[in-house]
Amino acid sequence: MDVKENIATLQNNRSSEEVVVRIQDLYKSFGDNHVLNGFNMMLHKGENLVVMGKSGSGKSVMIKCLVGLMTPDSGLVEVLGEDIASLDQVDLDELRSEIGFLFQGSALYDSMTVRENLEFPMRRHRKKFDGITDTLPLVQEALENVGLAHTMDLMPEELSGGMKRRVALARAIILKPKLILYDEPTSGLDPITAKEIIGLMRSIQKKYGTSALIITHDVDCARVISERMILLVDGINYAEGTYEELVASTDPKINAFFKK
Amino acid sequence: MAIAAQMINKTKEFFIEIGDLSYFAVRFFKQAVIPPFEFKELLKQSYQVGNRSLLLVATTGFIIGLVLTLQTRPTLIEFGAVSWMPNMVGISIVREVGPVITALICSGKIASGFGAELGSMRVTEQIDAMEVSGTNPFKYLVVTRILAATLMLPLLVVFGDLIALFGSSLVEFMKGNVSFTLYFNTVFDALSYGDLVPATIKSFFFGFVIGLTGCYKGYKTGRGTAGVGIAANTAVVMASLLLFVVDFIAVFVSDIFYEL
Numbered sequence: 299m300d301v302k303e304n305i306a307t308l309q310n311n312r313s314s315e316e317v318v319v320r321i322q323d324l325y326k327s328f329g330d331n332h333v334l335n336g337f338n339m340m341l342h343k344g345e346n347l348v349v350m351g352k353s354g355s356g357k358s359v360m361i362k363c364l365v366g367l368m369t370p371d372s373g374l375v376e377v378l379g380e381d382i383a384s385l386d387q388v389d390l391d392e393l394r395s396e397i398g399f400l401f402q403g404s405a406l407y408d409s410m411t412v413r414e415n416l417e418f419p420m421r422r423h424r425k426k427f428d429g430i431t432d433t434l435p436l437v438q439e440a441l442e443n444v445g446l447a448h449t450m451d452l453m454p455e456e457l458s459g460g461m462k463r464r465v466a467l468a469r470a471i472i473l474k475p476k477l478i479l480y481d482e483p484t485s486g487l488d489p490i491t492a493k494e495i496i497g498l499m500r501s502i503q504k505k506y507g508t509s510a511l512i513i514t515h516d517v518d519c520a521r522v523i524s525e526r527m528i529l530l531v532d533g534i535n536y537a538e539g540t541y542e543e544l545v546a547s548t549d550p551k552i553n554a555f556f557k558k
Numbered sequence: 559m560a561i562a563a564q565m566i567n568k569t570k571e572f573f574i575e576i577g578d579l580s581y582f583a584v585r586f587f588k589q590a591v592i593p594p595f596e597f598k599e600l601l602k603q604s605y606q607v608g609n610r611s612l613l614l615v616a617t618t619g620f621i622i623g624l625v626l627t628l629q630t631r632p633t634l635i636e637f638g639a640v641s642w643m644p645n646m647v648g649i650s651i652v653r654e655v656g657p658v659i660t661a662l663i664c665s666g667k668i669a670s671g672f673g674a675e676l677g678s679m680r681v682t683e684q685i686d687a688m689e690v691s692g693t694n695p696f697k698y699l700v701v702t703r704i705l706a707a708t709l710m711l712p713l714l715v716v717f718g719d720l721i722a723l724f725g726s727s728l729v730e731f732m733k734g735n736v737s738f739t740l741y742f743n744t745v746f747d748a749l750s751y752g753d754l755v756p757a758t759i760k761s762f763f764f765g766f767v768i769g770l771t772g773c774y775k776g777y778k779t780g781r782g783t784a785g786v787g788i789a790a791n792t793a794v795v796m797a798s799l800l801l802f803v804v805d806f807i808a809v810f811v812s813d814i815f816y817e818l
Contacts, residue, residue, distance in 0.1 A: 365690050391692040405687040408678070422692035469691075 316343040317376075318477050318509040319364065324373035325533075326359050333359050334370070335533030341477075341511055346503065348512045348520045350555055351530030357513040358402070360530070361479050364511070365397055366390050378476060395423040398470030398478040398508070402485055404462040406454040406469070413437050413450045416469050423473055440468040443505070444498055460491035464498065471502055478502070480512040484519045496522050517556055529555060582774045586704055589697045596702050603706035611667050611714055618663050619718035622655060623647070623725025631733065640734060647726045648745035653753050656719040658805055661764035664711060665797035669772035672703050673793030676776025677786035685777070700777055704769035711765025712758055756812035763804050771797040 319341035326334040333356035341347045351357045362368040363375050366382050375382040380393050406415050416437045420426075441447045444464040454462060463483070470478055483499065484492035496519055503510055514520055520527060521541050529537040529544065529552060537544060537552050545556050626647055634640045676699060679685050688695040727741040775793035779785040 362686070367686050367689060387694075394690055394692050397690070399687070399690045401683045401687055403682050405683040407684055407687070408682075418688075418693070419691035 317341070318343050318345075318378060319511060320374065320376040321360070321364075322374040322376075324360065324363060324375065325371045326356070326363065326368065327371055333533055334363075334373075337373070337530065337533060338535055339528060341509055343509055344503075344507055346510045346512065346523050346525045348514060348524035348527045349530055350515060350517075350520055350527060352515065355530050356533055357530055358481055361481055361511065361513050364479060365394060365399060391422060395419075395426055395473050396476045398473065398475035400463075400466055400470045400478065400480045400483055402482040404454075404459075404466040406457075406462055406466055408454055410454075411450070412441070412446075412452050412454070412457075412465050415454070415465065416440055416472050419469065419473055426473060436472060440472045441465070443471065443502060444468045460487055460494065463487065463491075463495055467495070467498055467502070471506065471508075474506060476508060478508050478510045480510060480514070482514055482516075483512060484514065484516045489518075492516065492519065499523060515555075578778070579770070579774055582777075583770055585696065586701060586770065589694070590701050590705065592697075594697075596698050599698055599702040600705055603702045604710055607668055607703075607706045607710040608713060610671070611664050611710075612717070614663055614667055615660050615714050615718040616721045618659060619656070619721035620725040622659055623651065623722035623727075624729055626650070626655065626722075627726040627729040631729070643730060643734070644726075644736075644741050644744035645748035648723060648748050649753055651719055651722045651726070652749055653757055654805075654809075656722055657715045657757050657761050657764060658801070660715045660718040661711065661761070661768065661801050662798055664707075664714060664765075665768045665771075665801060666794050668707055669768045669775075669793040669797040670790040672707075672769065672772030673776040673779075674786055674790040676700075676703075676773060677779035677789035678783075680777065680779045681782055681786060696777075700773045703773050704766065707769030707772070708762055708765040711768065712761040715757070715761040715764075752812075752816065756808065756815075760805065760808040763808065764801055767800045767804055768797050771800060 317340055319339065321337060321339040324334050324337040325332075333354075337356070337360060339347075339349070339360075349357055349360070359368060363370045364377055364382070366385070369383075377393060378396055380389070382390070382393075385393060406412075407418065410418065413434075417433050420433055420436070437450065438447060441450060444467050446461060446464050446468065449457060449461065449465065454465070457465065467483075478499075480499065483495055487495065499510065499512075500523060502508065510523075512519070512523060524541050527539060527541055527544055528535045531537075531551055537547065537549065539547075544552055547553065627643065630646065631640065631643065634643055634646070676685070679699070685695045685699070688698065723742070723745060727736070727738050730736040730741050731738060772793045775789040775796065779789040781788070
């Protein structure tokens with residue numbers, strides 16, 4: 299089956315399921331550098347979708363457009379049924395409480411302890427925790443999920459790279475989001491720690507039933523975690539399918555991603 | 559021809575920078591009056607700004623007081639006007655030397671600190687993480703820091719002035735047998751509100767300029783980790799330059815009031 303037919307079949311099969319993220323004809327340029335050239339994507343409830351692409355292919359730009367950190371030149375970005383472009387700041391912040399974001403370099407706040415890092419997202423989203431004044435049990439639960447309950451009072455500088463990533467993951471899930479965005483979750487980690495992170499991502503999805511959009515160029519990560527994959531080439535979704543389908547493709551551009 | 563083109567480009571860049579900085583200042587004023595207010599962070603930053611600069615300001619002030627008195631003494635003796643020493647040193651320190659030297663020292667300490675801190679937060683995506691978690695990073699990081707610098711600098715100037723006067727009185731005590739009580743009584747008799755008020759108002763503006771340029775350079779950092787160093791460096795240069803511009807305007811305006 300040809301890749302384009304594959305995309306159509308997958309989209310038809312999933313059309314009846316609840317859509318969590320919908321991106322249509324997304325364009326974004328920086329001067330003469332056209333990063334996204336009509337990118338399309340749909341993420342369904344409970345699904346793990348991996349978007350793969352070379353460095354500088356626009357993966358991070360696309361994910362930042364999803365949470366309103368960047369404004370696209372044109373195109374529709376819909377998250378949990380809300381058109382990002384039409385939201386005011388208050389509504390956008392409200393929507394963001396339903397989205398967890400794991401940044402590439404963990405992005406823990408240097409001047410705060412692990413506990414303060416985890417409490418930080420809760421300061422603006424108290425409504426979500428009606429009646430809860432003590433945040434400690436929530437922080438504890440999130441840290442236990444990533445196996446780091448003992449690090450609560452440590453500063454980020456006292457943690458290893460892998461521990462930082464796990465704390466960042468705990469911070470991403472503390473608001474119990476419906477959608478988690480992972481920006482290169484395993485980059486810069488050794489293979490064993492990367493495996494641990496992938497394991498945690500799977501267990502979190504299982505426990506909370508979240509949808510996940512994973513941006514990566516780590517083939518092993520994609521193989522283990524993806525239910526469906528999109529290959530981002532030249533700013534468009536060049537190919538879409540399961541890992542096995544894409545690996546079996548004869549297209550040289552697709553093969554280039556999976557060459558060892 | 560090439561030199562002319564380069565000069566035109568540099569001039570253009572200069573005006574773009576001034577425009578950006580002005581826009582940043584306007585954004586500060588807008589955000590500073592809109593709730594929610596980050597009082598806790600403001601207190602923390604005020605403590606940091608004041609505490610971090612205290613020893614430096616004290617050391618500089620003490621040396622300036624000593625040097626100014628030692629250098630001026632022989633000339634005043636020559637003219638038989640050594641009894642005017644407390645008046646001359648007191649007025650020059652309170653009106654000009656104290657605020658300018660303290661501000662310059664603080665621009666090195668505070669502006670570079672803000673530039674480096676916010677710059678590093680920018681390149682490690684901590685600012686993005688803050689925005690995604692529903693907190694306005696401009697309000698949380700920039701507004702609090704600029705306000706802290708604006709409020710703390712006048713206090714540091716007063717503290718620096720007192721230490722400088724103490725340094726001066728020490729020289730007078732050792733070389734001219736002038737008691738500390740007589741020295742300080744003479745200084746306070748010589749000072750009027752016309753000396754104190756403009757100097758204090760000027761100090762608020764100095765603090766604002768230091769906070770603004772430090773935060774501006776840090777918040778707008780690009781080009782990875784190298785950009786952090788550039789941000790810290792250019793923040794000091796820009797702040798120092800602007801301090802002299804503000805000082806000139808302040809002296810010019812207060813001179814108009816003196817004439818009235």
